[in-house]
Amino acid sequence: MITNPVASPTAVARQWFLARSDLDALIQALRKAGRTVIGPTVRDGAIVNDEIQSAADLPAGVRDEQSAGQYRLAERADERVFGYTVGPTPWKRFTFPPILPIATAHRSGSFGFEQPKTVAPQLAFLGVRACEIAALGMQDRVFLGSPFTDEDFRARRKAALIVAVQCTTSSSTCFCSSMGTGPEVRTGYDILLTEIDEGFVIQAGSPAGAAIVAHLPTRQPTHAETGAAVDVVEAVRTQIGETLPIAGIDQRLKRQLDNPRWGVVAERCVECGNCTMSCPTCFCTSVTERSDMEGRISVTERLWDSCFDINFAKVAGGDFRARPRDRYRQWLTHKFSSWMDQFGSFGCVGCGRCITWCPVRIDVREELQAIAPVIQPIERPVAVEPVAASPGSYSIARLASVREETGDTTTLSLTDLDPAFLSGRPGQFVMVALPAFPAVPISISRFRANGIDLTIRAVGATSTALANLHPGAKVGLRGPLGTFWPIEDAYGRHAMVVAGGVGLAPLRGLVEALVANRDRFESVSLYYGSRTPEDQLFSDDLVAWSASKAIDVAVTVDRAGPEWKGRVGVVTTLFDMMSCDCSKITAFVVGPERMMQASVQSLISKGVPTERINVSLERHMECGIGLCGHCQTGPYFVCKDGPVFRLSELGDLYAREGI
Amino acid sequence: MASTGKAVRPRVAVAKFASCDGCQLTLLDLEDQLLEIVSRFDVVEFPEATSHHSPGPYDVVFVEGSISAPEHLDQIKALRKQARVLVTIGACATAGGIQALRNWADHDAYRAAVYEHPEWVESLAMATAVSDHVKVDAELRGCPIDGGQLLELLTSVLVGRRPQIREEVVCRECKRKGIVCMVVASGEACMGPVTNSGCNALCPTYGRGCYGCFGPRTGANAKSWSAGLMRSGRPPEEVWRLFAGFTGYAEPFRSVLTELGKAKG
Numbered sequence: 001m002i003t004n005p006v007a008s009p010t011a012v013a014r015q016w017f018l019a020r021s022d023l024d025a026l027i028q029a030l031r032k033a034g035r036t037v038i039g040p041t042v043r044d045g046a047i048v049n050d051e052i053q054s055a056a057d058l059p060a061g062v063r064d065e066q067s068a069g070q071y072r073l074a075e076r077a078d079e080r081v082f083g084y085t086v087g088p089t090p091w092k093r094f095t096f097p098p099i100l101p102i103a104t105a106h107r108s109g110s111f112g113f114e115q116p117k118t119v120a121p122q123l124a125f126l127g128v129r130a131c132e133i134a135a136l137g138m139q140d141r142v143f144l145g146s147p148f149t150d151e152d153f154r155a156r157r158k159a160a161l162i163v164a165v166q167c168t169t170s171s172s173t174c175f176c177s178s179m180g181t182g183p184e185v186r187t188g189y190d191i192l193l194t195e196i197d198e199g200f201v202i203q204a205g206s207p208a209g210a211a212i213v214a215h216l217p218t219r220q221p222t223h224a225e226t227g228a229a230v231d232v233v234e235a236v237r238t239q240i241g242e243t244l245p246i247a248g249i250d251q252r253l254k255r256q257l258d259n260p261r262w263g264v265v266a267e268r269c270v271e272c273g274n275c276t277m278s279c280p281t282c283f284c285t286s287v288t289e290r291s292d293m294e295g296r297i298s299v300t301e302r303l304w305d306s307c308f309d310i311n312f313a314k315v316a317g318g319d320f321r322a323r324p325r326d327r328y329r330q331w332l333t334h335k336f337s338s339w340m341d342q343f344g345s346f347g348c349v350g351c352g353r354c355i356t357w358c359p360v361r362i363d364v365r366e367e368l369q370a371i372a373p374v375i376q377p378i379e380r381p382v383a384v385e386p387v388a389a390s391p392g393s394y395s396i397a398r399l400a401s402v403r404e405e406t407g408d409t410t411t412l413s414l415t416d417l418d419p420a421f422l423s424g425r426p427g428q429f430v431m432v433a434l435p436a437f438p439a440v441p442i443s444i445s446r447f448r449a450n451g452i453d454l455t456i457r458a459v460g461a462t463s464t465a466l467a468n469l470h471p472g473a474k475v476g477l478r479g480p481l482g483t484f485w486p487i488e489d490a491y492g493r494h495a496m497v498v499a500g501g502v503g504l505a506p507l508r509g510l511v512e513a514l515v516a517n518r519d520r521f522e523s524v525s526l527y528y529g530s531r532t533p534e535d536q537l538f539s540d541d542l543v544a545w546s547a548s549k550a551i552d553v554a555v556t557v558d559r560a561g562p563e564w565k566g567r568v569g570v571v572t573t574l575f576d577m578m579s580c581d582c583s584k585i586t587a588f589v590v591g592p593e594r595m596m597q598a599s600v601q602s603l604i605s606k607g608v609p610t611e612r613i614n615v616s617l618e619r620h621m622e623c624g625i626g627l628c629g630h631c632q633t634g635p636y637f638v639c640k641d642g643p644v645f646r647l648s649e650l651g652d653l654y655a656r657e658g659i
Numbered sequence: 660m661a662s663t664g665k666a667v668r669p670r671v672a673v674a675k676f677a678s679c680d681g682c683q684l685t686l687l688d689l690e691d692q693l694l695e696i697v698s699r700f701d702v703v704e705f706p707e708a709t710s711h712h713s714p715g716p717y718d719v720v721f722v723e724g725s726i727s728a729p730e731h732l733d734q735i736k737a738l739r740k741q742a743r744v745l746v747t748i749g750a751c752a753t754a755g756g757i758q759a760l761r762n763w764a765d766h767d768a769y770r771a772a773v774y775e776h777p778e779w780v781e782s783l784a785m786a787t788a789v790s791d792h793v794k795v796d797a798e799l800r801g802c803p804i805d806g807g808q809l810l811e812l813l814t815s816v817l818v819g820r821r822p823q824i825r826e827e828v829v830c831r832e833c834k835r836k837g838i839v840c841m842v843v844a845s846g847e848a849c850m851g852p853v854t855n856s857g858c859n860a861l862c863p864t865y866g867r868g869c870y871g872c873f874g875p876r877t878g879a880n881a882k883s884w885s886a887g888l889m890r891s892g893r894p895p896e897e898v899w900r901l902f903a904g905f906t907g908y909a910e911p912f913r914s915v916l917t918e919l920g921k922a923k924g
Contacts, residue, residue: 044839044866071844088839098835270828270880270887272852274843277834288823290811293692293699295818304835309827310878324880359842359852360887 016218017225019199023081024055026163026191029215030124035161038094039126040087046071049089052126059084066171066352069361082127082195085171086351090280091125091132092139095156098304102152102287108296118152120159128164128189130182131174131349135280136162137188141343142283161208164189168232170239173352175365178244181349183236194229201229244365245374250337250346252372255648257329260607261371261583266325268360273306275354275364276331281347284312307331336368370583373609384423386479391623394433394476397421399469400451405537408458409502410467415451417477422447424480426487426509427616427644430454431624433476437462441621441639443506444480455505455537481624483644485510485614490521490586493612496578497526498599500571500591504528504537506616506643507590511545518550522584525552529571529595533557533564571595572602582606590616597655600647613647615654669718669816672704674738676724676731677758677786681803682749683707683723689806699817715741719816725751725758727786739793746812747789750802750905754874758786759908763920788909797822802872802905805857828852828876829869832860841868846891848901853879853912874906881911885919895919 018026030037039052040059047059063076064084076083105113128136140157143150167183176182185192190209193200201221204210221229276282286305291298305312307330313321321327339347348364355363388395397417404410414421421430424444432454433439440462446453458467466475487495487510495514499507514524526545530536536555546553554574556567567574571591578585585608589599596615603613619631619638626640634653636642647654673683687708689696696702703713720742726735739745750756761769766784770777789795799808808824815822825831829851833840838860841847849868851860855876862869875881881902888898899919902912 044841045844046839048837048839050837069843070846088844089837093837098837267880268883270852270884271878272828272830274830274834274840274852277831288825290823291814291818293695293810293814293817295814295820304831305827306831309831310876311826324878357840357843359840359849360883361890 014203015221015226015229016202016213016216017199017221018193018202018216018218020079020081020195021199022217023058023200025216026212027052027055027126029212030126030161030163032215033124033212035122035124037124037126039163040082040084042073045073047073047084047087049087049091049093049125049127055081063169064171066173066356068173068355068363069358071356078197080168080195082165082193083169085167085169085174086129086132086353088278088353088357090278090351090353091128091136092280092283094123094125095136095160096139096143096150096153096283096304097156100152100302101299102302103300104297105300106297118155120152120155122159122161123156124161124163126163126165128162128185129167129351130164130185131176131179131351132280133162133164133185133188134176134179134181134349135351138281138343138345138347138349139283141345142281145343161191161212162189162205163191163193163209164205166192166194166229166233167236168195170236171352171356173355173363174240175244175350175352177237177240177350178242178246179346179348179350180246183240184233194232196225196228196232198225201225244350244368246336246346248374249368249372250340252374253333253337253368255610256372257333258604259371260605261367262325262329265362265367266323266328268362269308269324269328270360271308271310271324271327272359273308274357274359275362276306276308277304278353278357280349280351280353281335282306286312307334332364332367332371335364373583383425383428383482383484384420384480386481386625387418387420388478389625391431391439391478391625391627394478395421396474397451397477399471399473399475401471402469405455406535409455409537410458411445411453411455412466412469412475413448413451413453414475414477415448417451421452421477421480422450424452425484426513427484427506428480428482429506429624429643430477430479430481431621432462432466433478434462434465435476437465439476439478439622439624440466441481441624442466443616443643445505445508446512447509455502455508457502478624482639483642485513485588485644486646487513487517489612489614489646490514492520493522494580494585495521495524496585496587497524498571498587498589498591498603499526499528500595500599501530501535502537503590503592503595503616507588508538508541510588511541511551515545515548515550523552523580524550525554525578527554527556527571527574529556529558529574529591531558533560533566570598572598575599575602575606578606582608586612586614588614593618593655600654610648611646614644615647615650616643617645618643668699668701670713670716671700671702671719671721672713672715672717672742673702673707673721674704674723675706676722676735676752676789677727678724678749678751678756680707680723682752682799682801683721685748685804685806685809686721689810692810696813700813717742719744719746722747722752722789723749725755725786726783726789726792727758728782730781731783732792735789735792744796744816745789745793747795747798748804748809750800750872750874751786752789753798753800753909754906755786755788755908756802757905760903761786762908763903763916786908799824800855800857800873800906805859807859808857825856826877827856828879829854829856829858829860829863829873832856832858833863836860836864838863841866848888848893848897850884850901850904852887853881853884870904871902871912872905874909875912879911881915882918885915 037052040047041057058081061076065072143153164185189205192203204213285302335347395418397414400415401413429443431439442454445455458464621639622628624639626637631638812822847868850871851869854871855873
């Protein structure tokens, strides 16, 4: 709800031109109308908003240079008056005073509380930018948009005339175009100025504004002048660009409440609250009492406060936001997420003050991108049409060779099979059957030119029978089935393969694909843990991969005899060796359930986005095509919708007991 | 504890240890309120104002100065026994003050450098805050303390509520006053982001960075701020001096100084 008069379509149609040398006429007209003019002026090395007596007080020929934690004034080559961006003073200072007496109380003679009545000064705000108009609107919704209103704010807001100015320059800290608040002023003003070479193109946005403009020594602008006024704003829009991918940030942040980056930024943050105090929308306050020595008369004052204050969420029994990271998260998630839930917009207008005025140079844009990055959803390529899909029909393959991997694990190399199997992708599986034995799902552990490998741990009747076959034997196959490793998710990133025990089998094809396309990835690494050295799969491959420079291989075992010279410990202990930016990791994880859970937990705590953690689930499967219901996990049939999932797809379902 | 007459006026004592007496003078500087204060409090012991002495017990004892000499050790314990409420006032009493700079130095060498007859001077190797020795009920920070906060503390004693003394950084007061942050706008060295408010941003109001005389705000991120000061090009020696000023021996400034001491060797 905007209480200020806003532009109507008819009012904005008319434009005037005011020479720069006549700008003082505007200020004097406003003063003559009984208004105190608040506008930009140079004080203490900055362009602040303060009382203006005449055009001589304005920052003609001054510009500002802003970056994270730094603000400097410099000379302009011209005499432009509004050739700067936004300074340290938010307009809320004049609609929402930093210190405001809100009640007096007395208990001498009578007992009572009184609320002082606001006598709002008639102000004119000169030089209000698009982002700042948006900010006033945001505070309108906070203070006036619910059944409980702030009448002091209402009175001050209503008494302020807005003389807006189009931005004709930008700072590195500006991101209004990302927030959709600027740079162009479109509404919410009484008078709008666009500064061009010789002066100003003026529009009136309300009757009050038009009445002021009528007193000015204006003339009709030329086409060149109105054209220049349009171009200058467009040029700024291009300059600022859309640097912050804001769409959906409110929802993205909600999924990142446990992101470890909150702790990292909190180590830098000194909780000075400069961000919240210079923010044009932040509205937190505290009250404090002052009284005479006996407490007979007291005054309650409302002070600008900050959610970074260490006592802000304290109660007698403790503190709900005790850690700096809690307070930083509170601020950032309020601005970019929960404000949306409460007031229907972001709580940020992109003015960049919180960046410029942060003495430790924290840039909210960087933090948002690190904490809740946009993960471009990558379409899964379509899998090859499976052969003999229906549960009763099988395609026949011949066993070419058998290789014993460990005491209970065997690799079967199949050949003479339907070419569709050769077009399968790492991570997919096949249903394997022998006459008289129930079919079992087996992951494909290698794709060869003329066949596939299946690595089988002999744990049941079928797998034991398969492991005991001799070359030349025939088996029935259905497949390839299920989803596969989204190798494209790791393009340009650190590809990290984490395997436990026989979990290396469904990953071997992936590792080979990663090595074959090595230059597409920032790095490729394999972390492999097994119970003992004797339980290691694919020992020859491990040696060959280690020897190649394409992939970093780290191996560990849970326990080992004295002849073992390698590492001992669970696989997660290897993660401490990682030295890369974990937010740039794409991980592929398979192993025993507990090992996967520990690995996933460790990766999340290191900052790997859940969208970039891929797991392969093992479930009871009989049909392999989503018809029998055995493998259902939440909304998914693991055989058809999996077995490979992004962790973000599984969400709360992952590792949840009894699902 | 609303006062009903002179008969129940709380007995107030002002005591001092190693200090300059400036904080005691803040009480005398409350000129407009002085008559009301003495009509509501029985100020029985106040060396800066009167040579009259009166033994305890006292309702409120204001203690100025750090514990710096051997005899202070027993005196402060004795004083605590006489005090219903003990309030430390000023940077010396609450943090050790500038005397505590010797805590990082060779005490004997300092003494020999300053005094012709160092053997006549009895002082402790460390100057420490009163709270390192006895329980303290409230503290007023600053060098010197703020008159408004002192008045608020006296008022809270009479009204029977907690003193309304905010635990916030100086930056908060700066922003409310509309002072341009000089760290950002001119690269000034300022301790505001880690220093407790209460001075109404006195130094920044006059264009100087905060000297940190009110001491660290509870939970101050001194480590990040010392890194921030160095990142803006200040050598460790300068950052050491900024933190060491008035309240350097209070944590977490103390830890920062210890680290910086290692850095500058």
